[in-house]
Amino acid sequence: LMSVFLFKGCFFCTPVLKMYSWLKDYLGTIQFNPKEELEEIPNHSAFFILSPDNRFREFCYKLVCSKTFQIITYSTVFLSSILLTLELPITEGISESLCLVQDTLVYIDLLFICYFLVEMILKMTALGVFLHRGSYFRGFFNTIDFIVTITSLIPLIVYFVNLNRGETTRQECLSYSYNSRLVPVALSSLRVIRVLRPFRVFRISGLYGVVTGLLSSLKSIGSIFLIDLLVLTIFAVMGTTIFRGRFFFCTDPLMTTEEECRGSFFVYPSADLSCPKVEKRVWVQNGLNFDNVGSSLLTLFAMLTAEGWQNVMYNGINSVRLQDNVPQGPSLNNSPVSFLYFIIYMLIMTFVLVNLFVGFVIVTFQEVGVKAFRETKLDRNQRNCLYYALTARPYLHYSPKFNIHQKLLELVTHRFTKMIIFIALLLNVVVLAMQREGNSREWIKVIYWINFVFTVFFAMETTLKIIAFTPAYYFRHGWNTFECLVTLASLLEIIIQQSLQPPDFEYTHIASAYRVLRLLHFIPQVRLILWTVLKSLEIFPWVGVLLVVVIFSYAVVGMQVFGTIRLASIDEVDQTEITVYNNFGNFPQALLVMIRVATGENWPDVMLSCREGRPCNNGTTVGSGSCGSDFTYFFFPSFFFISAILILNLFVAIIIDNFDYLVRDRSILGAHQLGAFVNLWSLYDSQAKGTLPPNDVMNLLRRCNPPVGWGKLCPHTLAYKKMMKLNMPLLEGRVTFNATMFALVRTALKIHCEGCVNCVRVCNQDLKKKLEKLFPAIPHKKLEEVLPDSMAHTVRQEYAALLIQQHWRNYTLRRKKTIQRFQGSQRRRLKAGLRRLPELGPDLRERKISDFDFLSPLHQRRPSGASSIGTTSVTLESPFLFPDPAASQRVLEHVEEEAALPETRGRGSVRQRVHLPETIPEVPEGASTEGVESGLIERRLRRPLSEVSLQSDLSFASAFSTPIAGSLASIPSVSRDGEEAGERGRERE
Secondary structure (H helix, E strand, C coil): CHHHHHHHHHHHHHHHHHHHHHHHHHHHHEEHHHCCCCCCCCCCCCCEEEEECCHHHHHHHHHHHHHHHHHHHHHHHHHHHHHHHHHHCCCCCHHHHHHCCCCHHHHHHHHHHHHHHHHHHHHHHHHHCCCCCCCHHEHHHHHHHHHHHHHHHHHHHHHHHCCCCCCCCCCCCCCCCCCCCCCHHHHHHHHHHHHHHHHHHHHCCCHHHHHHHHHHHHHHHHHHHHHHHHHHHHHHHHHHHHCCCCCCEEEECCCCCCCCCCCCEEEEECCCCCCEEECCCCCCECCCCCCCHHHHHHHHHHHCCCCHHHHHHHHHHHHCCCCCEECCCCCCCCCHHHHHHHHHHHHHHHHHHHHHHHHHHHHHHHHHHHHHHHHCCCCCCHHHHHHHHCCCCCCCCCCCCCHHHHHHHHHCCCHHHHHHHHHHHHHHHHHHCCCCCCHHHHHHHHHHHHHHHHHHHHHHHHHHHHHHHHHHCCCCCCCHHHHHHHHHHHHHHHHHHHHCCCCCCCCCCHHHHHHHHHHHHHHHHHHHHHHHHHHHHHCHHHHHHHEEEEHHHHHHHHHHHHEEECCHHHHHCCCCCCCCCCCCCCHHHHHHHHHHHHHCCCCHHHHHHCCCCEEEEECCCCCCCEECCCCCHHHHHHHHHHHHHHHHHHHHHHHHHCCHHHCCCCCCCHHHHHHEEEEHHHCCCCCCCCCCCCHHHHHHHCCCCCCCCCCCCCCHHHHHHHHHHEEEECCCEEEEHHHHHHHHHHHCCCCCCCCCCHHHHHHHHHHHHHHHHHCCCCCCHHHHHCCCCCCCEEEEHHHHHHHHHHHHHHHHHHHHHHEEEEEEEEHCCCCCCCCHHHHHCCHHCCCCHHHHHHHHHCCCCCCCCEECCCCCCCCCCCCCCCCHHHHHHHHHHHHHHHHCCCHHCCCCCCCHHHCCCCCEECCCCCHHHHHHHHHHHHHHHCCCCCCCHHHHHHHHHCCCCHHHHHCCCCCCHHHHHHHHHHHHHHHHH
């Protein structure tokens, strides 16, 4: 055959390869995202005649894209889904009005199908059929719509054809979906596909995100699923090997083999020995058995859900090995070692692998949510904080106008008052918990009057709060409204109890029990947890809608497949789970059954009660007389896996994801901490205008503790720099509430806040685009408020100027203090020099400094012939010496001793405070030198000789005339006592 195929390759292979290439291209271009279905009109013709710019085609495209058309479509889907719940599978006991409703449903369904056909044709006209990209059949949801519409239309056509032939009886009170005489069974099976109509709501973005996240998480946990399936298969093979053919039993417990299980036996249903009932012995097999690998897999799956596993284990312990390949009945504790198989399986599968699978579902679902926002480069905490900053609003802060309101406000908000209310709530809860069955009449009255006292007390509290806050402000807060409603309901209960004659003290205290919830308001940690749960409810609706759609669809399918099973009588309750309270006879009952299965309550028995061979109800048209279906082996396990293991655990994943702040560093700002900023803002903006001066915002943030604010220890200079980083836009010299909180979140979490001015502008534009994609419901005006395109005047400019002014003030202050300190030092040195005058000789005390005014301009330009003094040595230009060399030596030694003394008051050494001028003017010839102060010479020579050479000092001395040198020669002649007194004076100074 292969050779023939290769020989005929030119005839067979080319079409096959072309078909394979086209199918590969088709499957690769299927659009699973409903947002991509109607993005634009494809650049291809529709039906080979309508071009892309055809007016009729453009009209069809605009029509199907309009919101009105989509609302009508979703409304039609909702009504058609409700129509499925009104169909009844049985006619026993229904009234004439219900029978008329069943006859009318077919025409209503026909109307809905016609609408879906029109919608399908309009979309095909707008998008094309299937030959090009973006066509109708290249959309996954469009293909599902086509299948549902066609499969709903075929049975309807057959129904009307058979109805026109006159093939009808009185039993046509049944809906056409359940009438086997008008619709063949082969075609009636197509009615199950109609349950896919509710799945059209998956086009909604929120629900689509949850579904895609769930499916993506299943892709990533394929390895864990494979491990679970592998372990399950291993235990299934082991169970088949060990327990094959050992799960049979006789309805008569005394019979142990199939040969003995014949005839009849007595049964006493009501445990009344006087009313025996004769039943036939039947050799039956347990529904959960290990006869083959398929049955073993089903049994083990039922066991891993922890439902009925102990019954399976006891059946295995009591099972008897086959004898000559003949099944044997159970015997008590015949194989006690078998319990190891079941215990090991439960430990490995239920306690480890199933929980591992659920954990991976939760983790991967969270990771998929992170991947969806990976393009924005914003984590969950950043998104939550930004959304809170954009949607939060300031609230009014109540400020009493009258003195009585002020006094009452101080009373009801006092810490002592709150403590009394908290204790009263605890005592009230304790009193209400003392109620029990069998209390005496007196004790019931005591509880009633105690509760009466508490009710009056809380009524007084509510009244005082309403007066103190005024009704307009009191009922502005939801918690106050809840407290008022609970108080009014408690008073109403008391009025009803007292209005009864005689008063009924045993009347329930339902409203008073709700006071327990008031305790949540007094515990901050509990309030935080409650706030987190409420934030989780924002995502819960979509997961809840997904769960409702799944339960609804399975309930409709169960009603159509298992709705004709006969209900068990009173004596048969122990044999089946299809009873008056648990059946698929109508939609409400089917819904309750599916909710029961979702919670895992004895679902294996419900599954076994719906298998093939069950008796049918009298009000059905099934010709075989046998109802039920082996479809039950897929129906119930798949529903339990989807609802209980997958969807219900999504609620756990969402709650865990919202409690991430419990394991996050507390120094990182979170959305749950921004409420402190809103509360402090209300103190500065009591009228809730939403604007404040920048200075008030800075004081507000200094009052708020980190990570929200900066703390009261933050200095003003650092606060100025932080305000510059916030960079909020200024509107008439004020900043807005949302812009301030947005800037605070942005800087605290470092969201696009780096670079120069131009970089900031680019970051603002990028961030605005990301926020428009993340939060499409946020108005564009709000985004312009927090991220304006042109930031002409911002807080950064204001506080940059203030920071420059403050630095200038600090600089001028430091400079002023330095000058004052320097002037004080010079003044002290001058006074010290004057006190040393007695030591220098009585001649200098009589001299006048005015005689040497020519020496004052020391920093003027040096005249010709002056000597230059540097830091180390000076060249002697005019070698004038003292007349007496010995006197000159004594003067220099004295100067050296003075220079060697340490600086007083710890202001460094003499070397640090001696400053010699660069030039020394020469003394003109013939100038008078009388009255020269010794301090002038000391200021020039107060240096150690290690720095200034002897030649330079002598050149300085030679600048004076001979009379000065002669007077200086007498300086060392001062007595020793005078020198010691001078030294003590200098030490004191």
